[in-house]
Amino acid sequence: GAGVSQSPSNKVTEKGKDVELRCDPISGHTALYWYRQSLGQGLEFLIYFQGNSAPDKSGLPSDRFSAERTGGSVSTLTIQRTQQEDSAVYLCASSFSGGRETQYFGPGTRLLVL
Amino acid sequence: TQLLEQSPQFLSIQEGENLTVYCNSSSVFSSLQWYRQEPGEGPVLLVTVVTGGEVKKLKRLTFQFGDARKDSSLHITAAQPGDTGLYLCAGAGSGYALNFGKGTSLLVTP
Numbered sequence: 001g002a003g004v005s006q007s008p009s010n011k012v013t014e015k016g017k018d019v020e021l022r023c024d025p026i027s028g029h030t031a032l033y034w035y036r037q038s039l040g041q042g043l044e045f046l047i048y049f050q051g052n053s054a055p056d057k058s059g060l061p062s063d064r065f066s067a068e069r070t071g072g073s074v075s076t077l078t079i080q081r082t083q084q085e086d087s088a089v090y091l092c093a094s095s096f097s098g099g100r101e102t103q104y105f106g107p108g109t110r111l112l113v114l
Numbered sequence: 115t116q117l118l119e120q121s122p123q124f125l126s127i128q129e130g131e132n133l134t135v136y137c138n139s140s141s142v143f144s145s146l147q148w149y150r151q152e153p154g155e156g157p158v159l160l161v162t163v164v165t166g167g168e169v170k171k172l173k174r175l176t177f178q179f180g181d182a183r184k185d186s187s188l189h190i191t192a193a194q195p196g197d198t199g200l201y202l203c204a205g206a207g208s209g210y211a212l213n214f215g216k217g218t219s220l221l222v223t224p
Contacts, residue, residue, distance in 0.1 A: 040216065042118070042202065044214075048210060050210075056210075059211065091157075100206060103159070104159075105158070106156050107155050107156050108154075
């Protein structure tokens with residue numbers, strides 16, 4: 001597609017359930033980022049993938065969060081045993097080669113944990 | 115830790131007015147970016163400033179990077195309802211992840 005796509009666009013889940021969020025980056029982009037945007041907060045960096053290198057997971061808030069990127073393209077962010085404080089908009093971005101390249105953002109997945 | 119502080123947090127003005135949004139930090143950034151985000155969408159890059167003292171213009175929007183590369187401002191002249199949105203500044207340090215401010219929510223009414 002022309003831009004970064006994310007699915008689902010909205011997700012409502014119950015506390016304690018696991019959720020998977022998907023990101024399809026722009027074709028040809030080797031770098032992929034996940035951010036979290038909570039109400040009244042700026043975007044918080046979660047994880048970064050660059051090519052075949054080991055991902056930088058330094059922004060993941062707890063071990064309930066994990067992400068993978070298969071085949072250097074699609075990425076899945078998984079949140080296990082969701083908590084109410086996980087409610088936020090999860091944004092994915094991709095860039096051509098990482099570094100200082102422009103990051104293009106997807107529309108986000110709005111997660112609500114009841 | 116919020117490295118970038120944006121002010122004001124909220125701004126409601128009438129069409130035709132001018133406004134300035136500020137982005138301040140105690141940290142030095144190699145570059146600083148401004149994004150605009152509309153409801154239900156991801157942020158869209160408006161501009162990147164790299165050099166201390168740099169001024170960039172994008173139609174009615176003027177962006178300035180402080181001499182010390184710690185702060186920036188966004189000035190909008192003759193605001194229009196289409197300018198409504200969340201304006202985010204983001205600084206790039208030594209790494210690749212961007213450090214975002216909390217944003218300024220702008221509402222321009224006709």
